[in-house]
Amino acid sequence: MASTLYIGLMSGTSLDGIDVALVDFTDGARLLAHGHRPLPADLTAALLTLSQSNAPVSLELVGQLETRLGIAFAEAVNAFCAAHGIAPERIRAIGSHGQTVRHDPNGEIPYTLQLGDANLIAELTGITTVADFRRRDVAAGGQGAPLVPAFHRALFAQSGENRAVLNIGGIANVTLLAHDGAVGGFDTGPGNGLMDAWCRRHWGIAFDDGGRRAAAGEIDAELLERLLMDPWLQLPPPKSTGRDYFQLDWLDYHLQGLHLSPESVLHTLNAFTARSIADALSMAGFGAEAVFVCGGGVHNALLMRHLQALLTCPVRSTAALGVDPDYVEAMAFAWLAKQCLDGRPGNVTDVTGAAGPRILGAIYQA
Ligand SMILES: Nc1ncnc2c1ncn2[C@@H]1O[C@H](COP(=O)(O)OP(=O)(O)OP(=O)(O)O)[C@@H](O)[C@H]1O
Numbered sequence: 001m002a003s004t005l006y007i008g009l010m011s012g013t014s015l016d017g018i019d020v021a022l023v024d025f026t027d028g029a030r031l032l033a034h035g036h037r038p039l040p041a042d043l044t045a046a047l048l049t050l051s052q053s054n055a056p057v058s059l060e061l062v063g064q065l066e067t068r069l070g071i072a073f074a075e076a077v078n079a080f081c082a083a084h085g086i087a088p089e090r091i092r093a094i095g096s097h098g099q100t101v102r103h104d105p106n107g108e109i110p111y112t113l114q115l116g117d118a119n120l121i122a123e124l125t126g127i128t129t130v131a132d133f134r135r136r137d138v139a140a141g142g143q144g145a146p147l148v149p150a151f152h153r154a155l156f157a158q159s160g161e162n163r164a165v166l167n168i169g170g171i172a173n174v175t176l177l178a179h180d181g182a183v184g185g186f187d188t189g190p191g192n193g194l195m196d197a198w199c200r201r202h203w204g205i206a207f208d209d210g211g212r213r214a215a216a217g218e219i220d221a222e223l224l225e226r227l228l229m230d231p232w233l234q235l236p237p238p239k240s241t242g243r244d245y246f247q248l249d250w251l252d253y254h255l256q257g258l259h260l261s262p263e264s265v266l267h268t269l270n271a272f273t274a275r276s277i278a279d280a281l282s283m284a285g286f287g288a289e290a291v292f293v294c295g296g297g298v299h300n301a302l303l304m305r306h307l308q309a310l311l312t313c314p315v316r317s318t319a320a321l322g323v324d325p326d327y328v329e330a331m332a333f334a335w336l337a338k339q340c341l342d343g344r345p346g347n348v349t350d351v352t353g354a355a356g357p358r359i360l361g362a363i364y365q366a
């Protein structure tokens with residue numbers, strides 16, 4: 001009988017590193033072990049440059065990053081397996097998200113681009129690898145994102161209540177699990193990405209721990225209003241975005257003529273993330289009875305306070321459902337790999353807008 005153990009690999013838009021999740025699908029989805037491996041600093045720096053939409057990019061750089069990321073993902077798996085004493089033969093497959101460097105499913109020529117050569121992952125780990133999950137959905141006219149809603153449905157639905165599952169990563173996305181079984185979902189806009197970029201620029205730090213620096217500043221009503229006016233936020237679903245749109249150039253444009261302390265800009269960005277999420281939920285007319293949060297934003301206490309203040313239902317971590325909030329996405333890509341190998345669809349057409357359910361991912365045999 002085929003193994004029920006899968007590894008999910010997630011390297012998200014915040015570029016904080018590689019999440020590794022070992023999941024057993026014998027009965028539901030059980031997280032057996034997890035790990036996090038920072039990306040080498042020069043690789044993060046190259047990816048940050050690449051994700052600026054106006055940066056000149058050479059094909060050589062893209063080719064090299066494809067290789068370097070593939071090696072980094074494989075090393076993350078090998079180190080993880082060694083640390084946990086897991087023989088590669090026990091793993092049915094790896095589901096590798098890859099690193100999104102561009103995402104433009106609505107452009108004249110739609111595309112989405114994730115790097116991290118899965119040939120290398122399969123070769124260096126000896127484990128069958130499934131990767132390239134988004135492009136089939138885009139080929140079918142979809143956004144190619146968000147893809148976690150199908151997994152959220154498998155894991156968190158059947159509660160009889162209207163549940164929202166909110167992932168606050170670099171970008172934020174929400175899954176709407178209605179009490180009658182209907183599933184919706186879309187990106188809501190920036191998560192931590194803009195705050196991280198501001199922290200990097202002003203203090204050379206990766207993120208605002210707990211939201212403490214932001215708390216030292218004030219929310220600026222004028223800046224908040226300007227940010228909330230962005231037309232993307234008003235678009236109806238299906239919709240998705242990436243860090244190539246909500247980036248520092250975008251913020252600098254809105255900061256023109258304002259003279260604010262860096263702390264106040266940060267607090268305004270924090271409030272903006274919360275408002276854009278709450279407004280999106282209200283525009284969707286969903287009537288959430290509970291919101292469960294995953295992704296790194298759950299550790300930003302100030303952001304969680306702002307969210308709770310804006311929403312009338314309880315806002316809790318997915319830990320309240322017994323699922324580690326830092327590994328939901330990595331678990332989702334383990335699940336998507338299993339869906340692919342089982343010949344089952346990975347997309348939710350009401351979420352991505354694709355023409356139909358599609359088996360997502362390409363298989364690289366061990
Ligand atoms: N203690 C903390 N305080 C505040 N923010 C934190 C803390 N820990 C993590 N974060 C935030 O969470 C981010 C990482 O979140 P996560 O790993 O969910 O993002 P991601 O998966 O890369 O993004 P995406 O879901 O958009 O692909 C960090 O960059 C940081 O902004």
Ligand SMILES: CC(=O)N[C@H]1[C@@H]2OC[C@@H](O2)[C@@H](O)[C@@H]1O[C@H](C)C(=O)O
Nearest residue numbers: 013100103145146147148171173329
């Ligand atoms: C193109 C891309 O990489 N999108 C990511 C990003 O990070 C969060 C949000 O934007 C979501 O749409 C998606 O990731 C998750 C894993 C998803 O597909 O559900």
